Amino acid sequence: MTETDRIEKQVLLRAPRSRVWRALTDADEFGAWFRVKLEGPFRAGAAVRGRITYPGYEHVTMEMQIERIEPERLFSYRWHPYAVEAGVDYSGEPTTLVEFRLEEATGGTLLTVVESGFDQLPSARRAEAFRMNEGGWAEQMVNIERHVAPA
Amino acid sequence: MSRQLRVARAGVASAAPVFAALGDETRLQLVVRLCTEGPLTIVDLTAGAPVTRQAVTKHLHALAAAGLVRCKPGGRQRQRIWELEPRRLQQARQYLERISQKWDGALERLKVFVEE
Numbered sequence: 001m002t003e004t005d006r007i008e009k010q011v012l013l014r015a016p017r018s019r020v021w022r023a024l025t026d027a028d029e030f031g032a033w034f035r036v037k038l039e040g041p042f043r044a045g046a047a048v049r050g051r052i053t054y055p056g057y058e059h060v061t062m063e064m065q066i067e068r069i070e071p072e073r074l075f076s077y078r079w080h081p082y083a084v085e086a087g088v089d090y091s092g093e094p095t096t097l098v099e100f101r102l103e104e105a106t107g108g109t110l111l112t113v114v115e116s117g118f119d120q121l122p123s124a125r126r127a128e129a130f131r132m133n134e135g136g137w138a139e140q141m142v143n144i145e146r147h148v149a150p151a
Numbered sequence: 152m153s154r155q156l157r158v159a160r161a162g163v164a165s166a167a168p169v170f171a172a173l174g175d176e177t178r179l180q181l182v183v184r185l186c187t188e189g190p191l192t193i194v195d196l197t198a199g200a201p202v203t204r205q206a207v208t209k210h211l212h213a214l215a216a217a218g219l220v221r222c223k224p225g226g227r228q229r230q231r232i233w234e235l236e237p238r239r240l241q242q243a244r245q246y247l248e249r250i251s252q253k254w255d256g257a258l259e260r261l262k263v264f265v266e267e
Contacts, residue, residue: 009251011261023265033257033264
C-alpha cells in the first residue's frame with residue numbers, strides 16, 4: 001500500500017462511546033452531520049442510497065455498501081468517493097473502503113477513520129473527483145477555523 | 152469562477168499525469184530508490200531492478216515526461232545521473248491532502264454533533 005492509497009484521520013470526541021456509535025450507525029444521525037438524507041437503515045451487507053443535503057450538492061445521490069457493523073468497535077462501508085457528477089455511471093469503477101474504529105480514551109472516545117483504495121481509481125477520475133469537490137473546501141476550512149479558534 | 156477555484160483546476164490538470172506515471176510498480180520503485188538513495192546512474196538503478204536496462208531507461212523517460220525525475224551528465228564513465236524533481240512529488244501529495252481536508256470537515260461536524 002502506497003502513500004497515495006489511503007487517508008487516515010484520528011479525532012478525540014468528548015462523548016461516550018455509545019453516543020459516538022449511534023452518531024455513526026444510526027442512518028438519520030449519520031445523515032445529520034455528514035449531510036445526506038439516507039433512504040434506509042445501515043445493515044451489514046446491504047446497500048443504502050441517499051441524497052446529499054450539503055448546499056450546492058443537492059442533486060447528488062450517493063450509495064454506501066455497508067460492510068461490517070461490530071457494536072461500538074467498527075463500522076465500515078464501501079462507496080465511490082466523490083462520485084458527484086450528474087449523469088455519470090460510476091458503478092463499474094472500483095470503490096474505496098471507509099472504516100470507522102472506536103476506542104475508549106481519557107475524556108471520551110478516540111475515533112480513527114481510514115479511507116483506502118485510492119490507488120485503484122482511474123487517475124482521470126481522481127482528478128475529476130477532486131475538481132468537483134473543490135468548491136466546498138473554502139467553506140469547510142472556515143468551519144474548522146471557527147471551531148478551533150479560542151472562544 | 153473564483154480565483155481559488157481556477158487555481159485548483161489548474162492544479163488538477165497538472166496532477167493527473169503524475170498519478171498516471173506513478174501508477175506502475177517498476178516506475179514507483181525507481182522513484183522510491185531515488186528518494187531513499189539520492190541521485191543514481193542507470194547502472195545503479197538497473198542493478199536493483201528485475202527488468203532490463205533498456206526497460207529502466209524507458210521508465211525513467213516516462214517519469215521525466217511527467218516531470219518527476221530529471222537527468223544530468225557527469226556520472227561514472229560519463230554516464231548520466233538521474234535524480235528526483237522534488238516539486239512534482241510535492242504536488243501529488245498536495246492532491247491527496249485536499250481530499251483529506253474533506254474528511255476534516257466531516258469529522259468537525261461529527262464532533263460538534265456528538266459533543267453538544
